[in-house]
Amino acid sequence: MLNRVVITGMGVVAPNGVGLTPFLEAIQNGRSGISYHPLLASLEFSCQIAGTPVLSDALIARYFSEIELRNFNSSGILYGVIAAMDAWKDAGLTIATSDEPDWDSGTIFGSGTSGVDKFREAIYKIDALQTRRLGSNVVSQTMASGISAYIGGKLGLGNQVSSNSSACTTGTESILMAYERIKSGQAKRMLAGSTSDSGPYIWAGFDAMKVCTFKHNESPETGSRPMSASASGFVPGSGAGAFVLESLDSALARGARIYAEILGGNLNSGGQRGSGTMTAPNAMAVQRCIRKAIQNAGIKPSEIDLINGHLTATSKDALEIQNWAEALERSGEDFPYINSLKSMVGHCLSAAGSIECVAALLQMQHSFIAPNLNCEDLNPAITPLISTNKIPQKQIPHPIHILAKASFGFGDVNACIIFKKHIDN
């Protein structure tokens, strides 16, 4: 028998809020987490603005021991561990202290790279013939699975402990992979989520591709403009989002608060065929991903109240809206509400899907639709497709029963999840 799967805990480390309460307040009020970064300017980046979480040493010390912080230089692991431990606590779970791990709980926690600053530090030493002086923690901070390894140890997880990676789809994919594991009965609980390192060594490649905006260095908060006619590229961001996924039976048995049920979803790829390339989505695959997710969830497209889009603030935003409209066969006034968190936090890359899902589920929990910033001049290719009032620019109170979230990534990969509000019987 297949298990129903629900979300019982969340944690977030976002550019505009660390922890669920500050983050909720930020997305309700449309507070931007984008700021000017002198380091990017000194390195002569075209885009000198970014969204990075602000963490004090005192907060970090609550999650990491002094030994762990010696020679620690991996922002992605830092964000991921904080979000993960917060989600665990938010779910009302405790950390096992016995010698035996928690066999029923695991994690699939993704990242794009791991510890790029640590890696850079190591490379300088290696090239200076100082390999013997690297110390013991280069591998654990730079291996792709660094984040899941840290989380697994912190929480004493005894089920699958692994990291997924699928570019900007990573976070959304992690939730679907964890969902499948619980659905099929191989785990009772999975900590899902994703993280992304901060800084120039992550963002430089995008800057060089000219996909980041260079027009808002003087006005950071207006830089991230999804769905705007004057969108001129994304603003890089970083952070982490985390979720405790659990079988409905397990959640009910321990009386856990349930944010939402995961009704289903889909993962696919456009194969870099047709209109798809390494960096551009194959529209046929995007639409298929959305349709298959809806089928898999057993709902009708008309039931969707809110779409949390990928919508990065490039010329591709109109194409994404068109894909949603065609896949759902809904347009104009019939189109669901849609928003993009990226207008507030930028594009958090491998962390985008998970941070955005936290935002989406907070909107579901508190029955509101978060505002889209910086799209007062809507893209004229979007307005013929859907009514402008479906793209709220101010927070509006609205019940959300069914929510669709999609993420798309380099490599022509797609993920779409359908969440349903859980009603206690």
Next chain:
Amino acid sequence: MDRSVLLSKLKVIVANYSHDKDALEYFNESTDFIKDLKINSANLVDVVLDVEEEFDIEIDNLSMERMVNVSAAMEIISDKLKEK
């Protein structure tokens, strides 16, 4: 270098990696880094690097392998200091 000075300098270094702070109270020449101080075996290389820095010496790979307790560490450090 006086043995008690050496011992106290070594104690400061290993304290950073010990998972058993109580055991540090009984730190002496027969203390074992892993068994007594619960130092993660991977951190032994960090202890060696810190020792090298503190005493301005270089510890070869063979000596490094032996440096798992206080007495071996003191012997190795003393020898390297004499070689200087």
